[in-house]
Amino acid sequence: MRMPKLFAALMSICAAAVFLSSHAAAGADDRVYVDISSPGVKRLPIAIQEFTGHQDGADMSEIVQDDLAWTGLFSFTDRAAHLETSDRPFDAENWKPLGVEIVAKGTLQLSPEGGYTALVSLYDVFAAENIMKKRYSAEKGLLRLMSHKIAGDIYERITGGKGIFSSRIAYLTSEGGGTALYVSDWDGRRPNRLLKKNDLMTAPHWSPDGRRLAYSAVKQGKWGVYILNLDDMKEEVVLSTGKTDISGDFTPDGKYLLISSSKKGTPDIYLMHIATKVLTRLTYSDYIEISSTVSPDGKNIAFVSNRTGPPQVYIMGISDAEPRRLTYSGNYNTSPRWSPVGDRIAFSGIIDGRHQVFLIKPDGGALRQLTRTGNSEQPSFSPDGRCVVFESDREGAKGVYMIRADGEDVMRISPPGVKAFGPSWSP
Amino acid sequence: MKRFFVAVLFLALIAGCATDKKVTVPQDDQTKNISGEKDAGKDALGTDKNGRVSGRDDSLDKTGKAGQLTDEQIRIASRDIFRDVHFDYDRYEIKDADKAVLTTISEWMIAHKGARALIEGHCDDRGSNEYNLGLGDQRAQAVKNLLNTLGVTSDRMETVSYGEDKPLCTEQIETCWSSNRRAHFVLTK
Numbered sequence: 001m002r003m004p005k006l007f008a009a010l011m012s013i014c015a016a017a018v019f020l021s022s023h024a025a026a027g028a029d030d031r032v033y034v035d036i037s038s039p040g041v042k043r044l045p046i047a048i049q050e051f052t053g054h055q056d057g058a059d060m061s062e063i064v065q066d067d068l069a070w071t072g073l074f075s076f077t078d079r080a081a082h083l084e085t086s087d088r089p090f091d092a093e094n095w096k097p098l099g100v101e102i103v104a105k106g107t108l109q110l111s112p113e114g115g116y117t118a119l120v121s122l123y124d125v126f127a128a129e130n131i132m133k134k135r136y137s138a139e140k141g142l143l144r145l146m147s148h149k150i151a152g153d154i155y156e157r158i159t160g161g162k163g164i165f166s167s168r169i170a171y172l173t174s175e176g177g178g179t180a181l182y183v184s185d186w187d188g189r190r191p192n193r194l195l196k197k198n199d200l201m202t203a204p205h206w207s208p209d210g211r212r213l214a215y216s217a218v219k220q221g222k223w224g225v226y227i228l229n230l231d232d233m234k235e236e237v238v239l240s241t242g243k244t245d246i247s248g249d250f251t252p253d254g255k256y257l258l259i260s261s262s263k264k265g266t267p268d269i270y271l272m273h274i275a276t277k278v279l280t281r282l283t284y285s286d287y288i289e290i291s292s293t294v295s296p297d298g299k300n301i302a303f304v305s306n307r308t309g310p311p312q313v314y315i316m317g318i319s320d321a322e323p324r325r326l327t328y329s330g331n332y333n334t335s336p337r338w339s340p341v342g343d344r345i346a347f348s349g350i351i352d353g354r355h356q357v358f359l360i361k362p363d364g365g366a367l368r369q370l371t372r373t374g375n376s377e378q379p380s381f382s383p384d385g386r387c388v389v390f391e392s393d394r395e396g397a398k399g400v401y402m403i404r405a406d407g408e409d410v411m412r413i414s415p416p417g418v419k420a421f422g423p424s425w426s427p
Numbered sequence: 428m429k430r431f432f433v434a435v436l437f438l439a440l441i442a443g444c445a446t447d448k449k450v451t452v453p454q455d456d457q458t459k460n461i462s463g464e465k466d467a468g469k470d471a472l473g474t475d476k477n478g479r480v481s482g483r484d485d486s487l488d489k490t491g492k493a494g495q496l497t498d499e500q501i502r503i504a505s506r507d508i509f510r511d512v513h514f515d516y517d518r519y520e521i522k523d524a525d526k527a528v529l530t531t532i533s534e535w536m537i538a539h540k541g542a543r544a545l546i547e548g549h550c551d552d553r554g555s556n557e558y559n560l561g562l563g564d565q566r567a568q569a570v571k572n573l574l575n576t577l578g579v580t581s582d583r584m585e586t587v588s589y590g591e592d593k594p595l596c597t598e599q600i601e602t603c604w605s606s607n608r609r610a611h612f613v614l615t616k
Contacts, residue, residue, distance in 0.1 A: 200592050202557060221545055221587050223560075244564035244588045246557055260561070262568070267561040288561035304558055310517055311558045334555040348555055355555065377555055422556070 031124075031131075032160040033102060034073050036386070043075040044158070045099050049086035050079070051106035051118065056143060060108060060118065063147035066187070067165040068155060070411070071386070072404055090121070092128035101125050104154055115139045120150050122157055132157045144189060164382045169389055169413055170204045170213055171400045171423040181215070181228075182420075186382070188400075188413035194228065195235070203378055203422030205257075207250045210427045214238075214247045214257055225259055227274065238277060248292035248303070249338075251318075258292040258301060269303050271318070282316070283323070293338045293345070294318070300362070302326060302336040302345055313347050315362060326364055333358075335378050340427065341385030344405070346370070348377040348390075357390050359405065370407055380425045381405075389413060391421040496541045496616040508535045509544070509612035512570055513605060517554070519565040521573050529570065532612070533577035545585045545613040546570050551604035552591040563588030570610040 034044050048065040051057030068074050077098050084094035086105060095103055106120040115138055122132035134153055138146040148165040155163035167186045172179050178198035184191040199218040206213060213228045224240035225247045239245045241263040248258030248269070257272045259279070269282040269292045283289040285307050292303040301318050304311045313336045314323035327333035332350040339345065344359045344366075357370040357379045370379075374394030381388055389402045400414040400423045414420030509532055512525040521529065536542055548563030548570075567586035575581055596603040 200589065202560070218587070218589075221585065223587070242585070244560055246560060260557075262561070262564045265568070267564060288558065288565060290561040291555075291557045304555075304561075306517075306558075306561075311554075332554070334558045350553075 032158070033124075034159045036073065036159045036161050036384075041073060043073060044101055045075045045077065046102040046104070046158070047077060047079075047082065047095070047098075047100045048104045048154075049082070049106075051108050051120075052087045053107040053109050054116075056116070057106065057108035057118075060143060060147045060150070061104075061106060063144060064104070064151040064154065067148060067151035067163070070187070070404075070409070071155070071163075072406065072408055073159065090123045090130070092123070092125050095125040102131075102158060106150070111137065116143065116146060118146065118150065120153075122154060144185065148185065161384060164384055164387065167383050168210075168426040169400070169402075169423055170206065170426065171389075171391075171414060171420050172201055172203065173414070173421075174419040179217070181213070182414075183426075184413065186425075187411070188402075188415075191415065194230075194233070201422070202246055203380075204424045205247055205249050206424055206426045208252055208254045208427055212250075212254075213424075214250060216246045225257070225272075227257070238274060239272060239279075246290055249294045251294055252296060252298040258294060260290040260292060260303075269301070282318070282321075284321070291335055293336050295338050295362070296340050296342045302338060302362075304334045304336065313345070326360065326362070328364070329367055337380050338362075339381040339385040340383050341381075344381075344385065346379035346381060346388050348379060357388060357403070359388075368407075370403060370405070373410075376401075378422055380423055382425050383427050387425075389423040389425050391423060496539060500539070501542075501614050501616060504535060504539075504542075505612070505614050508532055509614055511606075511609040511611050514566055514608045514610075516551070516604070516608065517562065519548075519562060519569050521569055526573075529573055530577060533574050533579050536574070536579045536583065541616050543583050543585070543615050544574075544579075545587060545615065547593075547611045547613065548586065548588045549593060549607055549609050549611060550591045551607040552594060552597070553604065554591065556590060556592070559590035560588045563590045566608075566610050 034041060048061050051061045065076060069076065077100060081098060084091060090103060090105060103123045103125060104120065106118055108116060108118045111117045118136045120134050121130055124131045136146050136150060151165045152163040164186050168183050169186060170181065170183045172181055175196060178196055179201040180196040181194045181201065181204060182191045183194055197217050202216040204213040204215040211230050214225065216223055216225050222240060222242060223245050224237045225245050226235055227238055228235045239259060241261055243262040244267060246260045248260065250257055255274060257274055259270045259272050260267045261270055266286055267288045267290045268284065269289050271280045271282055287305055287307040289303055289305045292301050294301050299318060300315055302313055302315050305314050305323065310332045311334050312325055313327040313333050315326045316323040327347065330349045330351055333347055335348040337346050343361065345362060346357060346359055348355045349358050355375040355377045356372065357376045359368045359370055360366065370388060374392050376390050376392040379388045379390040386405050387402055388405055389400060391398050392401050397419045398421045399412060400420045402411045402413050403409065510528050512528060513522065536544065546567045548567030550559040550562050567588060571584045571586050574584060594607045596606060
């Protein structure tokens with residue numbers, strides 16, 4: 001099992017190596033420059049100058065700019081129009097004529113041990129002052145991770161919110177007659193294969209601490225629910241009834257797993273206490289109940305049921321017994337996933353004969369169609385609830401794509417030429 | 428079947444013991460009297476012209492010595508007896524048209540006690556992956572339940588759902604979708 005050990009090693013190096021020491025800039029306040037919660041926000045003009053000092057600096061600032069560009073919150077002036085080169089000290093008078101409001105400068109050096117150190121500064125043009133100054137260190141080979149960390153800090157300083165640039169996407173691929181489980185960076189880069197099985201698997205679910213993945217797999221003609229520990233790459237079968245056992249979400253405290261099992265006849269939703277494997281039954285109908293997702297406050301679940309005919313999405317208090325139907329538009333709605341922010345549920349609904357990703361509020365209001373191309377299924381939210389990753393056949397074979405929750409900009413996540421599906425965004 | 432052979436033996440004995448009379452009993456009457464069924468078109472073993480065995484007497488186990496099925500028996504039965512059973516879109520009720528197939532399957536299973544069957548539930552690809560796993564599960568269970576009521580014991584049948592993930596064909600047309608909405612049997616000994 002060479003690959004998973006390498007992955008674990010990389011993760012621990014990463015955790016150890018990408019540390020930062022931050023110095024509070026003199027006179028800095030907690031002013032937020034972009035209100036990300038207000039709709040239709042005007043894009044803030046910012047400049048990410050090319051990092052100087054080492055040839056890899058240009059790649060780093062490129063990654064930082066791409067990360068920030070994806071959020072749709074910023075606009076970038078052409079570097080050729082900049083009046084101040086990246087190696088010159090910041091002078092607000094060089095930026096006011098361009099309408100730029102925030103400027104980032106950075107320097108990169110090789111450390112004596114052969115890794116990188118970077119110093120990144122952020123400036124407020126109107127206030128003509130430094131608002132962030134941070135130092136970063138990383139082992140060689142972790143340039144991308146360090147760049148994502150920098151982008152996240154810049155994003156947080158400007159918006160007050162946590163960026164998604166250090167998050168990861170897990171997804172499945174069809175490989176050699178079986179199924180493989182991959183985890184990549186948030187932008188699809190550095191896909192890493194965690195394991196391969198010789199039969200079917202279902203979409204994985206991340207634990208709230210990002211250290212475990214739960215999924216289902218067929219082994220010798222039987223389904224089972226598995227939990228994979230990413231620290232030691234140990235895999236445990238937590239349920240295998242001999243019937244159809246399919247994994248749902250972890251609860252926000254990480255102690256329980258929502259599961260659908262047909263052990264008692266028809267597939268029902270259960271809550272499993274992971275440590276003891278004790279199952280608590282949540283639904284009791286003679287119909288199919290499957291695909292369960294939990295709200296971020298842990299109080300409610302959404303799931304699919306065909307109790308009124310074709311499948312629809314239902315919501316239920318986790319300790320109630322009475323589900324309430326959520327989806328009334330269209331006659332085939334499945335695959336719900338609750339946003340980590342709590343205010344929306346994404347699901348897949350058939351419209352004009354094809355599956356598309358929709359968003360809806362938990363009270364059933366504000367239904368919005370997000371995708372319009374090909375078939376789009378199995379949505380999963382980014383940790384900030386502002387993007388959705390999904391599987392789609394828009395380019396032929398199934399692939400994993402990402403779209404912003406405002407409906408703009410689609411980016412391909414999985415490599416071309418690979419049949420990829422069942423994506424799940426990390427916390 | 429046993430009774431038939433005993434009867435034949437008995438009659439043969441009588442025929443053998445009779446000194447000057449030959450007793451011949453017509454085949455049709457033999458079948459009628461012994462089994463009580465009017466199975467026209469079947470030969471003495473109750474096998475019809477298609478080579479299928481029917482009849483209610485399950486005391487004659489056809490698995491031969493030590494209850495072992497041969498690979499050849501499995502191959503032939505898989506091809507001829509254990510046909511796919513089909514379902515309507517988003518449904519898992521057994522259709523009337525398939526009840527004859529399932530009856531034949533149950534009779535074969537009863538007559539071959541060493542056999543075990545894995546019943547796979549499948550769907551067409553128009554639904555969503557996980558819901559289709561639930562649907563395939565219910566299709567396989569519906570078949571198992573019906574076979575159970577027809578006399579096949581539960582311990583001899585397993586079910587598994589493959590949802591839409593193991594299709595027979597991938598064309599986006601109704602004939603392909605219908606053939607994918609199926610329960611499929613895998614016979615083992």
